[in-house]
Amino acid sequence: MGDYRQPVRLEEALEVLVRPYTVLSGGTDFYPARVGKAVDEDILDISRIKGLRGISSDGTGWRLGATTTWSELLAADLPPLFDGLKQAAREVGGQQIQNAGTLAGNLCNASPAADGVPPLLALDAEVELASRDKVRRLPLSSFIVGNRRTQLLSDELLVAIHVPRSTTQARSSFLKLGARRYLVISIVMAAATLEIAEDRVQTARIAVGACSAVAQRLPVLEVALAGEPLDARLAEKVQRAHLAPLTPIEDVRGSADYRLDVVVTLLRRLLAEVAS
Amino acid sequence: MRVAFTLNGRKVEWCGLPATRLAAALRDDLGLTGTKIGCDAGDCGACTVSLDGRQVCACLVAMGQMDARAVDTVEGLAAKDGALTALQDSFLAHGAAQCGICTPGMLMAAHDLLSRRAQPNRAEVEEALGGVLCRCTGYSKIVEAVLAAQTKVTAIAPSAGGAVGTRIVRVDGVVKVTGRDLFGADVMPADALWIRVVRSPHARARFALGDLGPLRARLAAVLTAADIPFNGYGIYPDIKDQPVLADGQVRYRGEAVLALVGVRTDVLAIRDQDVPITWAPEPPLVGIDAATAVDAPLVQADKPRNLLLDGGVRRGDAATAFGRCAAVAEGTFETSFVEHAYIEPEAGWAQRVGDRLEIHATTQTPYMDRDEIANVMRLPPEAVRIVPTACGGGFGGKLDLSVQPLTAVAAWKLRRPVALVYTRPESMAASTKRHPARVRAKFGCDATGKLVACDVTATFDTGAYASWGPTVANRVPVHAMGPYAVPNVRTWGEAFFTNGPPAGAFRGFGVPQAAIAHEAMMDELADQLGIDQLEFRHRNALQAGDTTGTGQKLEHSAGLAQCLEALRPHWRKAHEEVAAFNRKDGPKRRGVGIGCMWYGIGNTSMSNPSRMRMGLAADGTLTLYNGALDIGQGSNTIMAQIAADALGLPVAQVALVTGDTDLTADAGKTSASRQTFVSGRAAEAAGQDLRQHILRLANAGADARLSLDGAVLTVRDGAELHTLDLAKVGPLMGEGVFDPPTTPLDADGQGIPYATYAFAAQIATVEVDIELGTVKVLRIVAAHDVGKAINPTLVEGQIEGGIAQGLGLALMEEYVPGRTENLHDYLIPTVGDVPEIECLLIEDREPLGPSGAKGVGEPGLVPTAPAILGAVHHATGVRAHRVPLLPHRLREAIVALKGEQA
């Protein structure tokens, strides 16, 4: 039987982590990995830590506390920049999962099909990692390094996700393709953030998930979109060649070719939606 | 850890390991088994409770997180005095609970929504229920019940003789909407030992057991093949080919190898890698081609060519008749393993009572279980008592043994109660599946569109063990020409062993697979001749007076033509709407398709009697002793309605004793859509028999009217009034038996395989996203000839639930051992996937059936996949030759078709 710690202060939690503990947050990835098995590891339950809760903002951007649930995100008053992330939140599992699962849990679990990752990549999000001795920030794009692998050290907690404010007007969107309506693992999903000035795309950030071990930004496409007028023709910019960073695999949900094929469609639809 | 929280408005304290799941604590420690566990992984929503006013999965909440929080469960919905909430009443009135295993979760999810929005719209209801799976209802009635939760309903209470044909609330409904119904995992004695089964990770391997001594020292027992008195079971008396525990060799992934018996936490703590087994894996035979290859190794040493069984139907001369045909269509169609995915995993417990064994488990077939356990234990059948619990869905999958033999062996040996509950992955890996099929079909017709000949070969992958394989291989040739009059027939069914999971019984016994083929052929012939697809089928529909492929003259009740006539206006309207939609450009294309089916009720050319008893006790209790198991389809209610009317007393006065093999007579298995027709007819006879006793005692005429008040039975015969004091004349007992008349099939498959057939036709409207390959089914209209709808709500429930499973078969369900062994990789339809369904009930009376009724349990599913696939073809031009038509398969086919056309 393992130890179970449930600190209310972050410092206590980080003190606990000096020795390895499994972090438990919303439990929606934790328990499904333990079906029919005795749960006997040492557990650090972070659900009662006040400092990890809630969404706040300042002049530079927004801070999404690690234990923010999908439902809390959906209920939060946030600008259109967050529309894509909210669309993703609505597609995570069913409402039961959204009420319990957390954003940070989604990132730390680091599934290739994690729906939170592409929209947060498209928001240029950073993660704040804290240990007893130091706090560091990493771009999300370098935090997740592989299928279920992150840069998180065993003595660290992900304490917050930071989303920078854009200098101009910004819009975002998210599209997910699954084989059924609810409770479905993405076959592919895509997210886009467009920063807009004078009816033109100033900066585009596009990310695609479930087409590689880690969700990928599409830099060549982003460059191609920059400076383009914000209208229906934006969608036509998407080319198969832009997908070079993707390395999809074949699994029960779809073939590799299919994934690349439909990503183009999803991206076109996504851009058409953001542009309109 | 000690936590204090509020449970259904009461403060409670709980003490235990903090990582304990809330669902487990509620059920095991706090005595509230209303919260169900279907997966322990968040995938099914059966455990949905309200936590601080929000729905969550109780299987994903750590008890350590519960301090100072408030949880509400299904048990907390009704008022203290038992008064149901409007939502619960609405669930009852709409027939929203079938087996009831999902009902607590559905209620709590809906409760969450209704507490926020009193009058939600359909989209909001679907969003709220999206995380709870139901395998029985097809969701329609659940959504309707939630939408109508504000509308007050008055329950129907038919008077004497008026129950049949009414929509009475199911007799076992209240326990289902209050969480009080007891399923397999809800009845475990506190002192029971538990079993954890160690299963094969390989599809084909030899293995050697190491020294089990250390494990045995830690546990009550470690059972191996050597502990099983007779280590073989199987559906057929002469094919006991499946070992309870594998003996040195495994033939499919998930096969049981060892049983660890001990204190629950002890057996769970032992991981597979701690068990000394040395595996020598061998390349498995996967699929029909591997099994039939010339040099294929044998799956079972005594089954040459890996052949389980073959046979067929031959009538006229199909081969030459094709030469006379004006149009001929040909095609090959393949289907996959399909999992039953009942939301209740296999569960039960056994105990030794003196020299008898008592088994409490979820099952579809108590008497077969009894005989099979007796055989495994080498005990006389009378020494085994099966007490079925409520069954949280079966669909054929709980016709085979699961927890029964291991709990029996352990309880017998240890003289302690022993329990076993499968985990979801275990349930999926170990249990039977729908047979993967390859159906090669060729149909021909004359210039007027009359069918002339058909030649169909259906080859089945029966997996590692026979299970119901012979039933499938027998039933399919009889049905493979479809519900049509075809003078020249050659059909063939054959089943081969592979190292797949044993393929068994699954709603339709192979007929749904064959229907995909014959319906595609109907579409192609109709299209070749430019005849409307519905009219083409109407022209060929079997009618009373026609002769079937097996040479059986259908005397009555062949209502396919009526079904098609009822569908005609819907068909025209759907075509007009689709054409209007498709005039717009865009990636979404719509299509309409139609599927027809027929289905023989009961066993194929085999006796399958049911016996029912109805008794009036000295205290006036009226009881139907009902051996027909209700697995959600509603047979408890149907039997009560039929027997009450036959006797002539109000159905509300009928109490039921169901399933217990010590208390009821054998009413056969709940399969083959037979309970309403066969057991219903026996229940009718039992009611009539009891009535005869009463009339004789009162010396009253046949039209006399009965009433029962306490122990006083009043018989009103015209002006005369007799009262019978049951305390003096009771107890009275009536008995009824029915065995549908059939004859054996000869070498050419000629004979009378079934006493009657159900007929149906369905229309599907779909929308295909051409660019993504996704299919959204928009609407289904289902016309079913059921003979007589004893309870229309229950009939619709069977049709709607069948349609949802047919949709899954067509579009998403594919069991791949080792890859889709859970409910997030194996997808079944959610509330958002099942379309609006309109049921049209056609009642072409079957004189043999009770009040003219036939069966509907399986027919709902059979025409759905063909209708959907036809609609996809209409929308895209793609004919699906392999199901499920997953998005990537459809998209690839669309691209290929475009390439051909370009």
Ligand SMILES: Cc1cc2nc3c(=O)[nH]c(=O)nc-3n(C[C@H](O)[C@H](O)[C@H](O)COP(=O)(O)OP(=O)(O)OC[C@H]3O[C@@H](n4cnc5c(N)ncnc54)[C@H](O)[C@@H]3O)c2cc1C
């Ligand atoms: C039925 C079902 C459906 C689902 N559907 C989807 C879906 O559609 N899309 C999707 O993306 N996901 C889905 N998920 C996955 C899951 O809900 C999400 O990934 C969720 O956001 C995880 O959050 P959690 O708080 O529950 O994580 P937990 O289970 O508590 O933890 C997940 C992992 O992250 C670690 N961890 C958590 N928080 C921290 C932290 N702050 N610092 C360091 N480590 C941490 C834990 O140790 C653990 O390894 C589904 C899950 C279920 C059960």
Ligand code: FES
């Ligand atoms: S048991 Fe909790 S979701 Fe299935």
Ligand code: FES
């Ligand atoms: S009634 Fe929903 S699963 Fe049976």
